[in-house]
Amino acid sequence: MRRWKLTVAYDGTHFHGWQRQEVPGGEPLRTVQGVLESTIRSTFSIDVRVVGASRTDSGVHARAQVAAFDCGIEIDGERLARAISARLPDDVAVIAAEPVHEGFDPIGDCVSKGYRYTFRDACPNAHRAGVFERLWVAATPHAVDPARMQAAAGLMVGTHDFAGLAHSIEDRATTVRTIHGCSVRRMPDGTIAIDVSGTGFLHNMVRILAGTLLDVGRGHREPGHVRTILASRDRSLAGPTMPAQGLCLEWILYPKTGRQA
Numbered sequence: 001m002r003r004w005k006l007t008v009a010y011d012g013t014h015f016h017g018w019q020r021q022e023v024p025g026g027e028p029l030r031t032v033q034g035v036l037e038s039t040i041r042s043t044f045s046i047d048v049r050v051v052g053a054s055r056t057d058s059g060v061h062a063r064a065q066v067a068a069f070d071c072g073i074e075i076d077g078e079r080l081a082r083a084i085s086a087r088l089p090d091d092v093a094v095i096a097a098e099p100v101h102e103g104f105d106p107i108g109d110c111v112s113k114g115y116r117y118t119f120r121d122a123c124p125n126a127h128r129a130g131v132f133e134r135l136w137v138a139a140t141p142h143a144v145d146p147a148r149m150q151a152a153a154g155l156m157v158g159t160h161d162f163a164g165l166a167h168s169i170e171d172r173a174t175t176v177r178t179i180h181g182c183s184v185r186r187m188p189d190g191t192i193a194i195d196v197s198g199t200g201f202l203h204n205m206v207r208i209l210a211g212t213l214l215d216v217g218r219g220h221r222e223p224g225h226v227r228t229i230l231a232s233r234d235r236s237l238a239g240p241t242m243p244a245q246g247l248c249l250e251w252i253l254y255p256k257t258g259r260q261a
Contacts, residue, residue: 001071001072004068005066006081007065007097008032008062009064009065013135013245015030015031016029033050036094037050042073046073048069048070051069051105052108053067053113054249056247057204061136061245062159062248066157067124077096077097081097110254111253111255114195116192117196117210118187119138119140120247121140122140132247135220138220140214142214146185149216149223152224153213155226156179157182158179162202165202165230167203167205175217175233179198180198181195207246210246211238212226214242
């Protein structure tokens with residue numbers, strides 16, 4: 001058996017997240033993992049389990065999710081990626097495939113992940129960005145100051161207990177995580193981009209982090225309030241959970257190659 005590493009891109013709008021979800025007495029929900037597994041199964045007539053590096057939520061996108069599966073077929077990576085993508089729906093694609101050692105673990109071997117949260121500020125309609133970007137960009141009626149947001153973002157960097165920036169922590173052995181970088185900038189198109197990278201993230205952590213920085217950017221909180229959230233571990237002190245459509249998994253780094261997937 002050979003283990004294959006896949007790099008997968010998808011528009012998460014019409015997916016119930018990455019992870020397969022069964023419904024008792026009904027059809028499984030549409031997930032990226034489920035669609036990939038059924039497509040590989042029908043393409044090569046094999047039963048597979050595809051393991052993904054990041055369990056993205058409903059509506060969250062990915063430019064470079066990493067997944068792995070085992071199979072015994074003899075084929076080169078380029079042909080494998082083309083064969084799978086040809087049968088996938090339009091909102092998901094395998095952009096690369098390569099054979100890896102049998103012990104490769106897309107979750108455990110991950111060194112760092114990078115996410116971007118994108119939103120447009122000062123929108124008259126708070127619930128909607130422009131018609132051509134509404135599925136990938138969140139919106140807020142508040143005008144924000146990226147410099148204030150950047151001052152707060154810098155306080156996120158390092159190893160901290162991020163319980164105050166998580167939706168649910170009951171199933172976590174620890175809520176300590178390491179953030180390698182967190183930056184905020186206004187893009188040429190006027191949107192605000194929040195880039196954050198780290199070893200791993202708690203449930204909704206990046207979306208809550210983005211909501212907290214938004215509060216700072218609009219003047220609702222001071223940048224130093226981040227220290228209070230981290231020290232208290234109190235979710236009620238943080239900002240809102242921002243909408244899913246603004247979040248995208250941009251890259252995943254592994255040690256063997258030394259490059260981003």
